[in-house]
Amino acid sequence: MTAPSIDREHALAFRQRATHLDKRLPLERLTEAAFAGLQDSSPRSAVLALHARVQNVPSSAWKDPRFVQVWGPRGAVYVVPKDEVGMFTIGFLPRDKVLRAKINTGANKAKQAFRLQKDGSTQDYFHGLREASASGTLRIEWDGSRTKWWTVDPPTIDPEDARLELARRFLRSVGPASPEEYAWWSSNTLPDARQTFQFLENELA
Template sequence: MTVRSTLELTREQILSFRQRAGALTERLPPGAESLRRAAWAGLQDSMPRAAQLSIHARVAQTSPSAWEDPSLVQLWGPRFTVFVVAARDLAVFSLGTLPHDARGRLRAQTTAAQLHAFLDGARMSYEEAGRGLGMANANMLRYAAATGTVLIRWEGARRPVIWTVPPPDVDPVEARLELARRYLHVYGPATQASFAQWSGTGPRAALAAFEMLGPSLTRVGTPIGEAWILAEDEDAFRADADGLSGPVRLLPSGDPYLVLQGADRELVVPDDGRRGELWTPRVWPGGLLIGGEIAVTWRRADTVLTVQTWRRLSAAERDAVMAEAESLPLPGITQRIAVRWTEA
């Protein structure tokens, strides 16, 4: 890999860049282009309507049905997790995860072909489709998603509905390179190992992608070790040197800002005990950004939002949290959201 000079980045520079790159410092105007930018690295939707709340954190005037916008689609994306992405980016999040090995690619392509022939233009529950194909476990249909020919609709309470679409006219290698670029822009600085884990493509595919991107990458030093950023982002990283700041943002479980593993979590939450409260062994709570730092975890049950504060919030901060909670565009919720405060 071609190596460029190392740049030393502080924690504040990294988090400030990620928040700006992730559209968390100022909401984008309504519209399809803003939805695409909000979903630049995909919006995880494995918790029902998490993508809806991730959109709200980034795009102004978000309606309760924003996740259903015609410019967006739902699929099994990286790690076979439910994602909402821009329709025009389907190839990036599907073909970009196509297995690197011949056996894995054949399994994906064969499953996709069998599913397409069985459905014959119909839409049905993926469990019903799996039974129709004689599969012991309908989850095997997820392998087909990497071909870019499978879309889903998942409401959360029911099994996903599944159907097939024409294959994208995109080279899988180019799709993977674009997936890596987007990961580096939203999650950077990043390593081959972190991209391999996030994308589910494995170490060999991640190594190949980073080697091909080598001339367009810059090696950087971070508080948790060396990593890589896109060279085109270098000036923006350098500019973010004035400390952290920003508005209140309620981030759902699985939000791009929070989907981190290992040492990457240390940057966002330096306190080891607090990290265990945000990234729990089971279902993660949401995290709340105040002034550029995670200061609260939260969970919602119907119209009650329970927030657990990590420090004493000012009256103005509490008012901002309540205003953000009351503005949540939740489908089927007609009553006012009530905030219940607890202190860790």
């Protein structure tokens, strides 16, 4: 079967529609604007992204109780829908047992550190904390200058379901894309990304 030809104009139009940049949503549909997560780097880029996609967005939208903050792709802070946080954390969990064990070890260290430092803000374990976010057991709040973090129970979502749905959201928001690009975005290995694309083969154009 011959792959369809997709030019730049059609790809950009698809992305605009998929990410709600063609028509702003009403405020009650706020979380739909973050279906693929919104990076929240300085100066509150998640709020700027919401303004571009949703009507009448307040400056405090990133604190809306329907959202949470997590460390997402490539260690960046992301604002994601609270009821989909499992996909945006567990979805990055590698299939490789060694890499997965490293993340789980980091998550256990984070729990120990949090017990010692109840105020939830520290520079200790900072790099390890970002990696451990894929365990689903960390939540953060970045206010523009300081990052608070705390531990939570892991989501109940199946890891494979989370991986596949995360890849679907990625492709819907920035597709067309290759396994190489997905591996870079997700900070995962190329074999892992290729396996994900293979599982989604029947859904891809």
